[in-house]
Amino acid sequence: xxxxxLEVENLSVRFATPKGDIDAVRSISFQLGRERLxxxxxxxxxxxxxxxxxxxxxxxxxxxxxxxxxxDGIDLLHQNERALRDIRGQRISMVMQDPKFSLNPVxxxxxxxSEAIQxxxxxxxxxxxxxxxDMLNAVRIRDPEHVYHSYPHEVSGGMGQRIMLATMLATNxxxxxxxxxxSALDVTVQTQVLAILDDLVSERGMGLIFVSHxxxxxxxxxxxxxxxxxxxxxxxxxxxxxxxxKHPYTIGLLDSLPRIDQQRTTLPTLQRDPAWLT
Amino acid sequence: MIRIDxxxxxxxxxxxxxxxxxxxxxxxxxGESFxxxxxxxxxxxxxxxxIAGLIESxxxxxxxxxxxxxKQRGFESFRHTQMVFxxxxxxxxxxxxxxxxxxxxxxxxxxxxxEQRVTDVxxxxxxxxxxxxxxxxxxxxxxxxxVAIARALILQxxxxxxxxxxSALDVSVQAEVxxxxxxxxxxxxxTYLLVSHDLAVVAHLCDRLAVMQHGRIVETxxxxxxxxxxxxxxxxxxxxxxxxxxxxxxxxSLFNMG
Numbered sequence: 001x002x003x004x005x006l007e008v009e010n011l012s013v014r015f016a017t018p019k020g021d022i023d024a025v026r027s028i029s030f031q032l033g034r035e036r037l038x039x040x041x042x043x044x045x046x047x048x049x050x051x052x053x054x055x056x057x058x059x060x061x062x063x064x065x066x067x068x069x070x071x072d073g074i075d076l077l078h079q080n081e082r083a084l085r086d087i088r089g090q091r092i093s094m095v096m097q098d099p100k101f102s103l104n105p106v107x108x109x110x111x112x113x114s115e116a117i118q119x120x121x122x123x124x125x126x127x128x129x130x131x132x133x134d135m136l137n138a139v140r141i142r143d144p145e146h147v148y149h150s151y152p153h154e155v156s157g158g159m160g161q162r163i164m165l166a167t168m169l170a171t172n173x174x175x176x177x178x179x180x181x182x183s184a185l186d187v188t189v190q191t192q193v194l195a196i197l198d199d200l201v202s203e204r205g206m207g208l209i210f211v212s213h214x215x216x217x218x219x220x221x222x223x224x225x226x227x228x229x230x231x232x233x234x235x236x237x238x239x240x241x242x243x244x245x246k247h248p249y250t251i252g253l254l255d256s257l258p259r260i261d262q263q264r265t266t267l268p269t270l271q272r273d274p275a276w277l278t
Numbered sequence: 279m280i281r282i283d284x285x286x287x288x289x290x291x292x293x294x295x296x297x298x299x300x301x302x303x304x305x306x307x308x309g310e311s312f313x314x315x316x317x318x319x320x321x322x323x324x325x326x327x328x329i330a331g332l333i334e335s336x337x338x339x340x341x342x343x344x345x346x347x348x349k350q351r352g353f354e355s356f357r358h359t360q361m362v363f364x365x366x367x368x369x370x371x372x373x374x375x376x377x378x379x380x381x382x383x384x385x386x387x388x389x390x391x392x393e394q395r396v397t398d399v400x401x402x403x404x405x406x407x408x409x410x411x412x413x414x415x416x417x418x419x420x421x422x423x424x425v426a427i428a429r430a431l432i433l434q435x436x437x438x439x440x441x442x443x444x445s446a447l448d449v450s451v452q453a454e455v456x457x458x459x460x461x462x463x464x465x466x467x468x469t470y471l472l473v474s475h476d477l478a479v480v481a482h483l484c485d486r487l488a489v490m491q492h493g494r495i496v497e498t499x500x501x502x503x504x505x506x507x508x509x510x511x512x513x514x515x516x517x518x519x520x521x522x523x524x525x526x527x528x529x530x531s532l533f534n535m536g
Contacts, residue, residue, distance in 0.1 A: 042448040043419075157318075186317035186475070187520035188532055195529035213448065220523025256453035258482035260521065261505055266457050267482070270450035 005175055005207040006032040006054070009068035013049050013231075016061045024049040024062075026231040032175070034205045036198075038222035038239060040212055042253075046231040047211045051177045054209075055094055056084050072174060090120040093168035097180040099160030103152040110136075110148030113167045120171050135166040139196055158189035165196065175207040176200070183214070194221055215253060219243065227253075230277055249276055279437055279469045280306040280329065285338035287324050287493075298324045299336075300493040308436070311463060311470040313480035313501075315517065316490035322473045325490075326439050329471070330361045342437065357387055360430035364442035366422035370414040376400070377410045380428050387433055395432055402465075403428045404458060420451035424458065431462065440472040444479060456483060477521045481505060489514045 013025040025046040030037075039047045053064045056076060069076045071092065076084070088094075096102045104112055113135055114128035123131075129148070136144035139162040152160060161181065168176065178197065182190040198221070200206045212218050218225055219242040227235040227250045235247040245251055252270040287299040299321040306312040314322040327333045328340060331351060340347050342359055360383075363369040370379055377396060384392045400410060403424040414422055423443060430438060443459070444452040460483065463470060474480050480487050481504050489497045489511065497511040509515050519528050 042450065187517060188317070191520055191524065191529045191532055194524050195526065195532075198524075198526060198529075215449070216521075216523045220525065253449055256450045258453075258456065258476075258478040260478050260481045260518070261507075263501075263505065264482070266460065267453035269453050269457065 003073070004031040004033050005072055006209075007068050007070040008054070009066060011050065011053060011064070011066040011069060013046070013053050013058055014063050014065070016063070023231050025053065028228075028231075028233045030226060030233065030236065032207050032209065034201070034207050035224065036201055036208045036210060036222040038210045038212060038218035038225040039228060040215055040218050040225060040253075041228035042213060044230075045228040047228050048179050050228070051094065051179050051209060051211055054177065055088055055092060057094075086120070089116065089168075089173075090171045091173055092175045092177065093171065093173040094177040094179065095161075095164055095168050095181045097183060099152070099157060099164050102164055103160060105152050108149055108151055109155065109163045110150075113148075113163070113170055116167045117170045131170060132166070135170045136163070138169070139163070139166045140192060141166075158185050158193075161185055161189070161193060162196075165193065169200065172204075173206065175209070177209045177211070179211045180213070181210075182217075183212070215242065215257065232277075234276060247276075248273065279308040279310070279343060280304065280312075280471065281339075281341040282325070282329075283339040285325065285328065285336060285340060287321070287328060287333065287336045298493055299328075302338075302493075302495055304488060304495065306469060306471060308469055309467055310486065311472065311484045313484035313487035314471065314473045314490060315475065315477060315480055315487055317475060319492075320490040321493040322490045323441055326361070326441055326471065326473050330359060330439050331356065332361075353387055357433045358435050359437045359439065360433060360435040361439040361441065362423075362426050362430050362443050365446050366419055366426055367414075367446065369426050370422055372414055375411050375413055376405075376417075376425050379414075379425060380432055383429060384432050389433075399428045399432045402431065402462070404454075418451070419447050420454055423447065423455050427455075427458065427462070431466070434466070435468070437469045437471065440470060442474055443472070445474070445476065452479075459483060477504065477517055489517065 009029045010027045011025055012027050015022045015024055039050065041047045049058065052058050058064050066077060103109065110132050113132035117123055117128045117131055133144045133148055136147055141147050141159060141162055147155065155163065182193050185193060197208060201208050210218065210222055219239050222239045225237055225239050225242050226233050227247065229249045235245055235250045237245065245254065255268045256270055258267060282302060282304040285299055285302040289296045289298055302325065314325060316322045324333065328336050329342060331347065345355060380399060381392050381396050384395055389395065397407060400407065405421065405424050444455050447455060462468060472480065472483060481501050484501050486500050487504065488495045491513045497509065497514050499509065509518060519525065
């Protein structure tokens with residue numbers, strides 16, 4: 001087996017607030033190969049902050065500390081901002097949750113894709129435009145030439161999300177971090193977006209970190225799953241074994257999901273144990 | 279409790295008009311819990327808003343509690359139909375205390391013993407009196423949704439319209455709110471009309487459900503039929519398949535569909 005794409009060792013993120021320090025991520029370690037890694041947890045468990053920390057996007061007053069944060073042999077902790085900018089977008093991309101807030105509302109969507117392409121190398125406009133249209137095609141948007149000249153408010157939410165994906169994938173990243181990429185989408189569009197990501201991992205060997213709160217989705221889509229609670233990884237297992245989870249938090253989360261195939265009068269609710277925090 | 283005949287809702291006019299609900303018929307018995315399922319834009323929330331009286335331009339006939347809601351609706355009629363909205367972060371006034379939020383409907387409807395009613399209803403939804411003088415930003419998402427439910431319950435309605443009441447909540451909190459809704463229905467003999475995109479939530483809370491697509495009801499079935507996997511419409515099967523999680527073969531079939 002080759003060296004992992006991403007190595008994270010003892011990563012911590014702390015936010016200093018007037019009411020005292022908040023440890024959003026507390027000393028977590030994991031490795032990622034060319035695979036689909038799911039990170040699940042409830043709001044506030046630290047999954048999004050983890051994703052941001054990898055990209056160096058945690059801003060003051062947040063402080064990131066790690067023993068190792070290495071991407072493809074590059075030490076991400078000791079790069080200057082300029083070197084990081086070259087990595088971000090070109091080699092590591094991130095798709096955010098909501099297309100409404102991530103696309104520039106006063107810029108044609110095609111222009112936003114070609115801008116991303118041209119930001120990472122001297123590429124003639126004509127080539128960039130053609131590549132943008134190819135990318136729109138790749139994320140299965142019908143009539144890409146027409147969509148290229150549309151503004152974000154003229155496309156649906158599902159299309160907006162796929163346009164973002166096209167922008168992020170235009171530079172052929174080795175690692176894609178997707179933060180709840182499908183939670184704003186309808187189930188049919190969600191399935192289509194997942195299929196696009198799935199193909200990129202299996203055909204191009206991209207690494208994928210998939211942040212989500214949807215346990216069923218992660219269990220069926222990812223190869224491996226990390227379960228986070230209060231800034232820690234409480235469980236790490238292969239996705240197919242998530243149903244046989246051992247940690248009481250994971251078991252509690254799975255139990256509290258309503259299910260179509262069985263009728264229960266009351267759902268078991270999660271009893272949080274203070275011992276999970278230590 | 280609810281009887282809808284041939285409901286049509288059109289927004290806008292001319293070329294840009296949107297036919298949000300088409301020829302919809304629906305009947306919900308008193309004491310029943312009925313679910314409306316569909317994707318965004320399928321018209322499910324529009325049906326709810328028509329019943330609540332929040333949309334005025336529609337065609338057809340809608341009866342709630344044997345009364346045509348087209349006619350002038352009195353205080354009494356609005357008192358019996360209350361709505362809980364999707365987003366507990368947006369539905370509560372940020373500068374009003376829980377006390378003000380929950381007591382406001384009671385004051386509008388000129389109810390007596392408001393103090394006592396607020397205390398009772400907060401206890402009923404599982405919030406103690408210590409929450410009474412807090413502001414929404416001091417509450418978690420689940421607590422806010424309890425406040426929204428309390429605000430609806432204080433008028434002692436018979437029909438609760440629930441618009442995605444748990445979709446903004448974490449799964450463990452969702453379980454608590456769903457349990458609360460089951461408990462309240464039993465205690466007060468309420469009728470629920472629940473809108474959701476989550477089939478599992480509907481299967482859990484409802485007796486019957488209707489599946490909507492492009493403004494039409496494509497299928498009405500019992501929760502039992504849903505549990506035993508007997509949908510008759512293609513679209514219902516797609517929704518069921520998707521709710522089981524990701525399946526590459528299914529995704530491929532969606533692309534072929536167009």
